[in-house]
Amino acid sequence: MIRVEHLSKTFAIKKRSGFAFSKKSDTTPSVITALDDVSFTLNDGEITGLLGLNGAGKSTLMRLIYGLLQPSAGDVWVNEHQVSKNPNAARQQLGVLPDDTGLYKRLTARENIRYFGELQGLKGDVLENSVNQLIGWLGMESIAERRAEGFSLGERMKTALARAIVHQPQHVLLDEPTNGLDVITTRAVRRLLHELKQQGRCVIFSSHLMHEVSGLCDRLIVISHGKILADGNLDAILDAGKSHNLEDAFVNLVQSQQELQHG
Known part of the structure; x- marks a missing residue:
């Protein structure tokens, strides 16, 4: 279970004033509110979709949950672990696919997955069985022994997803996992998410794709x-x-918020 309580995040920015070629330019601090008093609980055995436009706060929320950012207010609990106070213990129970896959290009797909399994403390047959299982689930047999350099977007995404969950985490966070993927890869990701749900895991993924x-x-x-x-x-x-249509419902909700904000 992941519990988010009154979570807020603001970022300070600086606005420059004065002429572009002036030696002295004043800087006026300003604040952007990326997340504003957000609360919810994510349950095990459930797939939750975080739906919003680009810039809505989805990635910021994800980064706060896995401890990459510190909240301005509120906090996140992963089971009994408070993320701001005990981030390492919380992360051990999380599998995270960020918006940047960040693979080691000189390693093969299998080596990328295995390396992250070792970082999570897996060894021997337990590690190899987990790696092989994920390669099979995601249909990665043809790329398993290839170096990641030169991988297509779908191949990178499959490898990064397998790497994120090789340690069998209870909670899985995926930031737009199917964005830009081909139909075959998207179906493989969907099958994996359903498998994780059937295993009783807590899955949340962000998207702006209504049909997804x-x-x-x-x-x-x-x-x-x-x-x-x-x-x-x-x-x-x-x-x-x-x-009666999700896309229309979403647009209505967003437009209603904009109308309230602008009076």
């Missing part, structure tokens, strides 16, 4: 400008957005 989340998720969280606009199953989101 509507057919895959048990629960949807709609986020815009750092605030949660709706949270529930598909029927609940359609009801909140006053539409």
